[in-house]
Amino acid sequence: MEGTLPVFDNYCFYIHRLKMRSKLNYKTKLVDLCKETSNPFIVSLAKDISDASDNIDNFFFSTKARDLANIDTAELLKSVETYSSLLGGLIGSKVYKPTEIAAATAATTAVSNFEKLQLSEQPKDNDQEYDSEEGDKLEKFNDEKIKNNNNKGSDAIRKNLRFSWTTVFGSDRSITSSDTLVEYMSILFNLGVWYLGYSEYIVSNRCSTTEGLPEEDRQKIYDFLLKSAGIFDYLCKLRLNLSSSSSSSTKKEEKKEEKKEEKKEEKTEGDEENNNDNNDDGDIEKEDDDNAGKISKGSDKSSTDFNDVILRALYLQSIGQAQELTIGRAYKKNTIQPIVKLAVDTANIYKEAMDMLISHFTEEKLAENRVEKFVNFLQYKVSLYQSLALNQQAFQQNATHKYGESIATCKKAQHQLKQTLFLIRPCVSITLTQQSLQKPTQQLQPIIDATLARLERENVLIGYEVVPPIDDISELPSEGTRLAKLRPFNIPQVHQSWSTIDIPSTFNKDKKLQESDLVSVTISK
Secondary structure, three states: OOOOOOOOOOOOOOOOOOOOEEOOOHHHHHHHOEOOOOOHHHHHHHHHHHHHHHHHHHHHOOHHHHOHHHOOHHHHHHHHHHHHHHHHHHHOOOOOOOOHHHHHHHHHOOOOHHHOOOOOOOOOHHHHOOOHHHHHHHHHHHHHHHHHHHHOOOOOOOOOOOEEEEOOOOOOOEEEEOOHHHHHHHHHHHHHHHHHHHHHHHHHHHOEOOOEOOHHHHHHHHHHHHHHHHHHHHHHHHHHHOOOOOOHHHHHHHHHHHHHHHHHHHOOOHHHHHHHHHHHHHHHHHHHHHOOOOOOOOOHHHOHHHOHHHHHHHHHHHHHHHHHHHHHHHHHOOOOHHHHHHHHHHHHHHHHHHHHHHHHHOHHHOOOOOOHHHHHHHHHHHHHHHHHHHHHHHHHHHHOOOHHHHHHHHHHHHHHHHHHHHOOHHHOEOOEOHHHHHHHHHHHHHHHHHHHHHHHHHHHHHHOOOOOOHHHOOOOOOOOOOOOOOOOOOOOOOOHHHOOOOHHHHEOOOOOOOHHHOOOOOOOO
């Protein structure tokens, strides 16, 4: 078959809600944890964190944040970077480990780490090269940062504050935690969701029914989606540092004290008492190890948003949507074979996410855990890209003179697309309209119809082959080609406001905020 392929370059991306929060008053509450409440360095630090926290609200939860047409993405990403770097000092270097590339970028350019657009699939060799003078500056910069991080690496007050967030998934509508890591992960979770939502905003407003997506927009969305994948991949690893029980360390200390009091009453000899104390500590440690894999209800790990299955599904969604953009690019380059393998892999990506969610939550509890619409969307995507792959496979078969089989394959693509149409309505939600879901099918349907008419015409003129039943045709390849690769999340360096503060000597690790110190988060219906 000769001629230009009709272009399929229209998209519908799934939008998740943002997590909402109750904002902590750092200016007063952080100072309350200090040994000296008048410490000027702490007052200054508390103001910096408070201002950065306010900026997060400004870019994610305000009226300004809803105006996506005028949103300053560079400033939004900078707000996340700044707040994350300030939370890094509270979390401590045992968990918060800045990326080297973040330091390199900070030393060589004023542009935010988050705002660098990486347009090539693989980094060029010279991307990592610096002249000797710049290299010496960077090495000195890194040495200073590492020194600061090691000095300020104490996690003594990581779990002394109080945070409250709504949830996107699960039966529990909100979570309250004393762990600063929950605040940090929630901010990044929202950034990943924002990338997904903003990508949908661009494709829904910039895609033309005839010309598809402008290349500049494609590159921007592609970058955002791969960064979103990098965030959810990072959160999958970071979640291992969450508390299995929100008060496990406290309970552990209480158990030790109880054991010591019991032994003091029973034993009078100091040596024997000390030996027993050591043994008791060992028993408690062993008990903690035995319970390490168990997740207590109400603990930080019990938040469904941070469930490894949910985070993996969001990662796959990001990769899948980025992969879709490579298909549109392949269409514009008028190539057939790559499209089949790209479409097959895209369908496989969405199927993996769908199967994983159904297996974890069971079909009966999808709605209860607020994943039903997401699963329906994934099923819709699987069917859509299987239909596309079949259409392109028909082209391949025709090119190898399998005229009859190519017609049957194209008819199967038609049948698969009809099945896809039935999957649209179950996907409709507040964040996803029926019109958005119909756009890809409305563009694909005339493509398949035109393909079939062309194949049938060529069979009459050239092939003279009998068309087999659609059930007898070759299956799609089981594996495809994946071009989309995540872009690792760059963890910013700990903010310079921590450079003059030594946590153990400045803060009282025994002081902890209570639930009354934070207004409960408002749960929207």
